Amino acid sequence: MNARITLRVDGRDRPVALDTRTTLLDALRDRLSVTSPKKGCDHGQCGACTVLLDGRRVVSCLILAVACDGSEVVTAQGLVEEGEPHPVQRAFLEEDGFQCGFCTPGQICSAVGMLQEVKAGHPSQVTDDLTGPVTLDDEEIRERLSGNLCRCGAYVNIVAALREETAPSEETSPRAETSPSEEAES
C-alpha cells in the first residue's frame, strides 16, 4: 500500500509516494537519492544511518518513512552550509577521525546531535548528578557516541575530533548551539 508524504530533507521539501513499509533510510537513499546516511546493519546496531529527525539524532533504519510525514530530516550532507563544512565535519577531517569513511556521515550526525543534547542540558547518562552541567571529557564523549560503530577503529581520533570541537565550549559552532526545538522551527 502506498502513501504520499513530504519530508523536509536538508532544507528542501521532498514529496514522495512510497510503500508504507519503507524505512526512512530506504526512502532517503532509494527514493530521494540522499545517500549520505549509510545502511550498515538494517537493525539499529551500527549507527551508520544516523540522521537528525526534528533535531534529534535517530537511526533512520528503525523508523518508517510514513511516520515522518512533515518532519525535518538533516543528514551529513545537510550540515554543509553555503559550501562550508560544519565544524564537526572539519574536526573529523583534521583529526583523521575516520578511515574508510562509511560510518562517518552517521558519526557526524550523531556527534552534532550529541552536542545539541549537551547544549539543551540533557544530563549525563552516567554520573550520579542529574542536574549539574555536563563536562564533555573523553569518557563522556565516548559514552555519548557509543551508538556508532567504526570498524576501521578510528575511535581514538574520533574522540580527539570531538575534544577539539568541544574544547572552547563558549565558542562552539552556531549550529551546535541551536537547541533541538529551534532546529525544528528553522
Added chain:
Amino acid sequence: MEFLRPATWAEALAAKADLPEAAPIQGGTDMMVELNFDVHRPAALLDLNRVAELTRWTAEADGRLRIGAGVPYARLIAELGDRLPGLAQAARTVGSPQIRNRGTVGGNLGAASPAGDSHPALLAGDAVIEVESAARGVRMIPADEFYLGVKRNTLLPDELIRAFWMSPASGPQYFSKVGTRNAMVIAVCSFAIALHPGERRVGAAIGSAAPTPRRARAAEEFLAAELDWDAPLEPAVLRRFGELATEAASPIDDVRGTAGYRRHAIGVMARRTLTWAWNDLRAGRTERRAG
C-alpha cells in the same frame, strides 16, 4: 501494509478494535527490527506517535507516577531519573543514544522480550501497566502478571498499552546488566532491586534468564522475613539472597551466554545490588545513582 495514524487515544482504540491485527508502533526500535528482517509482516501498523498524551507523564493524586507508554528512554532518564532511579539505570543501558531517543517502555512491554532492559526494574518497582480497549475500557495489570512467555504478554488483541504506574522510589534502587561489550548490547542477563524501607520489603527481579522477565519471589520473601532493617547486612543473608535469586532463573544456553554463566551472574548481581542498596540506606543517602 496499512498504516494508521490516529491523532487521539480514542481514535487509536477504535482503530485497534476495528483491526485487531494492527501492530502498534511508537519509537519503532523493537518493531522495526522484526519488519526489516521479515520476522513479522503485520497487515497493518498503528502509529501512535501523534497521540500526544502517550508522551506525557504526570504525578497522580495518590502519589504515584503515571508515565505514558510513549515517553522515550532519554526523557525517562532526564526527567524521572531522580524518582525512578532503577528504571532510569535500566533505560540508560538500552541500545544506543539514538535508540534511547526513540525507544519507549511501552515498546519494551509490547515486545515482551525476556531480554528487554526495562522489565526487571518495572517488576522490582511494582509497576502496574495500564492497558485499554474500546470495548472493555481500562485494565490495570501488575507487571508480574503481564509477561506470559517468550515475547508473549497478556494484552488482548483489541488492547493497547496506555501507560505504566510506579511509585517514586521510597528507598535505594539498582539495576545491573551483564553484556559482553560496553554499549549496544543485549543483556546476557540482568537484575533489578528496589528497597521499600517503609514496608520493610525488597523487590527483586531478573531479566534475560528465563522465558519471561520475572520476580525473584522466594528471594523477596526471604528478605521480607529475614532482613534486619536496623543492622548491617549479614553475610549469610546476602549469600542466601543470591542463591534464591539464582534459583529464580531458568536460563538457556545461547550465543550470548551459557545457562550456567547466567545463573552464576544473577547470583553475583543480586548480592552486589543488595549490598549497594543497603549501604545507601544505612548511609542515609538521599541522592541516588540515577543514571
Added chain:
Amino acid sequence: MSVAPARAPRDIAAPGGGGVGDSALRPDGVLKVRGEFAYSSDLWIDGMLWGATLRSPHPRAKILSIDTSEALAHPGVWTVLTHEDVPGRKHFGVDHTWDQPVLAFDEVRHQGEPIALVAADHPETARRALEKIRIEYEVLEPLTDARRAAFDPAYPRVQPRGNVARHQPVRVGDVDAARELAEVVVSGEFQVGMQDQAFLGPESGLAIPAEDGGVDLYVATQWMHNDLEQIGPCLGLAEDKIRMTLSGVGGAFGGREDLSMQIHAAMLALRTGKPVKIVYNRYESFFGHVHRHPAQMRYEYGATKDGRIVYADVEIILDGGAYTSSTKNVVGNAASLAVGPYVIPNVRIDAYGVYTNNPPCGAMRGFGAVQACFAFESMMDRLADACGLDPVTVRQVNAAAEGSALATGQIIWAPLPMAEMLQTARELPMPAPADTGDLRDLPGGVSQTTHGEGVRRGVGYGVGLKNICFSEGYDDYSTARVRLEVIGGEPVAMVHTAAAEVGQGLVTLEAQIARTELGVRRVVIQPADNRVGDAGSSSASRQSYMTGGAVMTACQAVREGMAALAAARFGHARDDLSFTGDKVVSESAGVLGTIAELLGDAVIEETREYHHRPTTGMDPVTGRGDSHAQLALCVHRAVVDVDVDLGLVKVVELAAVQDVGRILNRVALEGQIHGGSAQGLGLAVMEEIVVENGRVRNPSFTDYLIPTILDMPPMRLEILENADPRAPYGLRGAGEPSTLSSTPAIVAAIRDATGLALTRVPVRPEHITGSS
C-alpha cells in the same frame, strides 16, 4: 563505454599540501565527511534492476533439482539464473584456485553458498522471487571436524582431491635430540575462533552491459586485476571487454579479496541487457565473504632454566571451510611465522589447512600470522612462569634481531630492535588505577555490574611479527601512471593506479609522494580502474611499499623528463637542478623559473612497474626459504581491569611500540595502528562467528559484536624509524602488525589479573568465571 552511473567515482584533487613525512589530509576526506563520497552501495543509474542471490540453507546437501519457473513468472522479475547460465568457466577462486562454483550445482558445501540469481525491478520483488525458486535437496551430515579432516583418512571428503588444502612443514635441527637437553618444558593447546572482517559497507556493486557485448563493473574490491582474472573466464569475455572501476570501499580487512557479487551482477546485466545493482544486507554479508580461519594449535617448547628456548614442536590446524580461497597462503604464513620473532635452534612445525563444510575462510588482516601469534605469545608467558622470569625478560632473552634467522632459515636483513622495543613498552607510564566511583571506569561500564568489587588489574605483553607484501615467490608488483601538465597556469600531477583505497589512506600517500618527487603542489588522484596496469592487492600491508614504490618511480621518471627540459632551457647540468614549490631550482643559482613556464604545453607522462626483491618458495619438506619480502614488528602492552566474579573485561589502555622504518604520514599511520589494535581487541574479548554443525548462529550485528568506542581504550604509541634499506623511503608496511600483537597482549593481561590459563580467544565471561 556505456553511460556512467550517477555517483560514479571521479578525479579527486588532493587538498592542501604535504609531502612525504607530513600529516597530509586525505584527498577523499572532504567528500567523506560531507557524506558525498560514493560507496559501491550508493551507485545508481536510471533503469537499473536489482539482483538478489539464493543461498543454500544447508551446510552440506546434494542438489537434486532446481525449478525457477514460478520465480520467473513473478511480476517484476526479469530473469532467474542458475549454474546452467554461467557463460564460461563454472568455477572461480582467488589465487588461481578455481574451485568455487559461480553458482552451485550437484552439491552445496557450506551454508550460504550461492545457487541462483534473480534480477527484478525492485529489491523487494527480487527477494520475494527468491522464495519462489524450488530446490530439492538431499541433506547430508556436514563434515565439520577440522582435526579429522587433517588426519583421518577415513573421514569423508569435502573436496574430491582430499581434505588437506596444504600441509607445510618447517624443520630445523633435531627436536627429539633437543628434548633431552631441555631443563624446562612447557606445552599448551590453543584455539582461535572464527573472526569476521565485518566491514561496515556491505558487498555491493553495479554492472552495466556495454554495446560491445562487454560489461562495465563498478565494485568495491581489494584487487581489481585479480577479480578480472576470474570474472573474464567465468563470463567467457576477454579482459578488454570488462571495464572495472573501483567504487567507494566501506572497509575491507581481507574480506574483499575474494569475489562476492561481481560475476553475479555481470551475468544478470548481460542476460537482461539492463544495469544491475546488487547490495547485500548485513545478514547476507556474513555469508558473502570468507572469514578468518579458526585454528587449533598444539605447542611444546623446551628451554634451559634461564629461559632460552632450545626447541619448539608445533602443530597448527586451520579450518578453511568448503573452498580453498587463500588457505594455502594462510598456511604458509602460519608455518613460517609459527614461532614468531624468536630464535629457536630446533624446530618442528606442521601447519595444515583443511576443507570442511564450515563457512569458507580466507584473508583477514594478519593472515595466518594472527592465529600463530596468539599461541606463541601465550607460550612465551607460560615459559616465563615456568622459569620464574617476567614476561618482558623471557622475550628479550629469545628475541630475534638483525642478522638472526627465522624458523625458515631466512636471515633478517633489516634492523629489528625487538629487545629495545620491549624495554620501551615496559617503561611507558602506567595508566591510573580505576576510579571506583565512576562506572565509566569499570568493567561493565554504565551497565553497572560492579562498583569496584571483584575488579583486578592485569598487565600483559604481546609481540607480533608480520610479513609485508606477498611471500613465497609471488611477484606482486604494482603499476603507476603519472602525468604532469599545466592546468589553469599551475603544474598538476595526475596519479593513476589500480590500487584500492580501502580507508588505509593510500591516496593520501600517493599525493604526498607526487609532491615530494615532483616539487609540485597540486595533485589529482584519478579513479582506480583497469585502464592502468595491475597494482596488486590492498592487503599484506603492502600498498605503501608497492604502489607507493610505483608512484615514486613513475614520478622520478617524470622528474627526469622535467630535468631534461630544464637542463636544455636553463643550460644547467641536470644534477644541479631540483624542483620544489612549483619552481625549478638550481643548487648553484637559486630559483630559475616556474615549472609551469618550463612545461608550457608539454605533457610528461610515465608509467612504471615496481617490484619488490624476489622471494623464494618454502621447501615442501623442510620449509626452508627466503620466503618473505619484508618483516614488521609491533609490541603491545595491554592493561586491563577484570571483574573476576562476572568475567567482564575492560581494556584500560593499549600501548604499542612499532617500527615502521619511516613515517610517511604520522596521523594516517597512527590510525592504522589504532585500527589494527581495535580488531585485535575484538578477537581477544568478543568477536566470534559461532558455528554449530556447519551453521552460523549469529549472523547479525546484534550477536556478532565488534568493539564500540567504549570498548576501545586510549592508546599510547611509540613509533620507531629504523629504515629498511630495500624499501621505498625505508618504510615498512604498517597495517597489520598491531592486529597480531594486541590479542595476545590483552589475553596475557587477563591471565595476569585472573591467574587463569585462558587458551582460547575470544575470551568469554564464562571462561573467566568457570561457570559453563
